[in-house]
Amino acid sequence: MNEPSNISEIRTVQGFREHVSEQRFTVLRQPIVDLKDGRIHHHEWLVRFDHDKHVQGVIRASEISGVIRDLDLSMLAQAILVLNEYPDDTGIAINLSGASVDKKNFQGSVMACLTALEASPEKLIIELTESWDMDNLDLAQSLLTDLKSRGHPVCLDDVGAGAASIRYLRALPANWLKIDGGFIADSLVSMRDRAILEALLSLRDALDVKFIAEGVETPEISDFVKSMGFDAAQGYAIGRPERETRIKP
Secondary structure (H helix, E strand, O other): OOOOOOOOOOOOOOHHHHHHHHHOOEEEEEEHHHEOOOOOEEEEEEEEEEEHHHHHHHHHHHHHOOOOHHHHHHHHHHHHHHHHHOOOOOOOEEEEEHHHOOOOOHHHHHHHHHHHOOOOHHHHHEEEEOOOOOOOHHHHHHHHHHHHOOOOOOOOOOEOOOOOHHHHHHHHHHHHHHOOHHHHHHHHHHHHHHHHHHHHHHOHHHHEEEEEEOOOOHHHHHHHHHHHOOOEEEOOOOOOOOOOOOOOO
């Protein structure tokens, strides 16, 4: 059976761009909780498209074509608006793709957006996703260094999930390292993985970073990350994503 011609599913890069430009997506927020006092430290913004059926197949092409930059800048602009209106609320972490930050002119676009920020810069956390193997680490390093010097906390996401983790740790400045949830789950049952995780956590003082445990979906994993000395945690056992209601249509 043929699908209706007006069905708004993302099948192409152009379709992805249209969804972004017309803001046909929902922003959810998920809490990142401080494990020392149990309070919400900040929320990460997550994007859910109105029709997610085909989006994963287009993300890679969108990164290659540069269209993912449109989404990154859209989320940044919306976060700035919310923080300006609610400056006393908890901070917001937005994701920037590695496919954006290692491109020329992206730093200028980010800085232009940030001129509108009136809230404290520490309320706007920048997470660099590791889904893309960056070719130009110099550009990424320049952007993240600039952001950090302006007071924006920088977080490297999915550490431990990909082969590029050590390369990024060596080159890129960060305040937070978010450890991949799959790696943490494996560390529960694998002494080899646990040894590597312990080695990563031992870098806290030397790198002057704090650690977020991602994918904390069960009480068992929650107890494990607390025992390992993580600073903060995120996952269903900590707090489920909820719709971000502060964004105005």
